[in-house]
Amino acid sequence: MKKWIGYLLGASLFLLILAGCSSEADKQSEGKIKVTTTIGQIGDIAKNVGKEHVAVDSLMGPGIDPHLYKASQGDINKLSQADIIFYNGLHLEGKMGDIFAKMKEDKPTYPVAEAIPENKLLVDQANASAIDPHVWFDIELWQYAVMEVRDALIEYDPDHKADYEKNAETYLNELKKLEEEAQAKINEIPEESRVLVTAHDAFQYFGQAYGMEVKGLQGLSTDSEYGLRDVQNLVNTLADRNIKAVFIESSISERSINAVVEGAREKGHEVKIGGELYSDAMGEKGSPEGTYTGMYRHNIETIAKALK
Numbered sequence: 001m002k003k004w005i006g007y008l009l010g011a012s013l014f015l016l017i018l019a020g021c022s023s024e025a026d027k028q029s030e031g032k033i034k035v036t037t038t039i040g041q042i043g044d045i046a047k048n049v050g051k052e053h054v055a056v057d058s059l060m061g062p063g064i065d066p067h068l069y070k071a072s073q074g075d076i077n078k079l080s081q082a083d084i085i086f087y088n089g090l091h092l093e094g095k096m097g098d099i100f101a102k103m104k105e106d107k108p109t110y111p112v113a114e115a116i117p118e119n120k121l122l123v124d125q126a127n128a129s130a131i132d133p134h135v136w137f138d139i140e141l142w143q144y145a146v147m148e149v150r151d152a153l154i155e156y157d158p159d160h161k162a163d164y165e166k167n168a169e170t171y172l173n174e175l176k177k178l179e180e181e182a183q184a185k186i187n188e189i190p191e192e193s194r195v196l197v198t199a200h201d202a203f204q205y206f207g208q209a210y211g212m213e214v215k216g217l218q219g220l221s222t223d224s225e226y227g228l229r230d231v232q233n234l235v236n237t238l239a240d241r242n243i244k245a246v247f248i249e250s251s252i253s254e255r256s257i258n259a260v261v262e263g264a265r266e267k268g269h270e271v272k273i274g275g276e277l278y279s280d281a282m283g284e285k286g287s288p289e290g291t292y293t294g295m296y297r298h299n300i301e302t303i304a305k306a307l308k
């Protein structure tokens with residue numbers, strides 16, 4: 001008899017410990033659809049469209065470069081526990097392809113950028129077989145990603161269809177306004193100065209949307225090396241075109257762009273760092289730049305201020 005009481009006590013103690021271990025985050029996400037995304041820009045869509053019905057976790061935080069990102073064991077656990085996974089696709093998350101293929105076998109897993117009609121996508125200027133994955137900078141195109149998330153949530157949770165439709169409409173209207181705001185800001189820059197020079201080619205879609213020429217030191221992926229010749233070519237362009245500012249990116253080392261500034265100086269052309277742009281990663285959680293509209297606004301204001 002005593003032995004039994006001992007077992008019971010032991011078992012209940014064990015259960016108590018287990019209950020104590022469930023974290024605050026777990027409690028908050030109880031009963032919600034667990035959505036895991038790669039980049040924060042996609043997490044922002046899921047939060048805005050899913051609202052109270054979803055608990056969203058984005059694997060790639062501020063300053064993280066998705067091209068080089070390798071999933072940790074913790075990430076794989078999160079992906080395994082997710083109800084729905086959204087990632088960009090078009091090889092943005094170049095080192096995670098196998099993981100997504102595996103996840104696709106047992107849960108809804110969507111490459112949201114691949115919902116964009118192919119004829120609207122840009123190719124890499126240096127390599128025609130590669131598609132530019134940085135689609136979130138063209139709001140016209142990013143709308144397809146929003147609709148993909150909306151439709152995926154409706155399919156998973158048809159009971160709240162009306163909510164997802166309404167939330168998506170509100171979010172799309174916000175993006176539309178943001179686009180008009182961006183165009184007005186870029187129009188303040190004299191036409192001959194509308195050249196955006198950054199560390200890697202993340203802004204092609206942005207340039208196409210607002211009529212800016214863009215130049216990156218590295219190619220579409222930060223995976224590619226840049227050499228002295230690339231630096232020299234860019235320096236020549238800066239001097240020839242009398243471009244006054246270049247930009248660093250929050251997810252890429254400043255070293256490459258500093259080499260360009262230094263090279264221009266040696267050539268007698270003074271170029272300043274126009275500021276930091278959010279390209280592949282958003283800003284700190286809780287700050288304005290930690291949201292899609294906030295990071296977008298930060299970029300257009302920084303660009304306009306430096307090139308005006």
Ligand SMILES: [Zn+2]
Binds near residue numbers: 067201202220221222
């Ligand atoms: Zn990139």
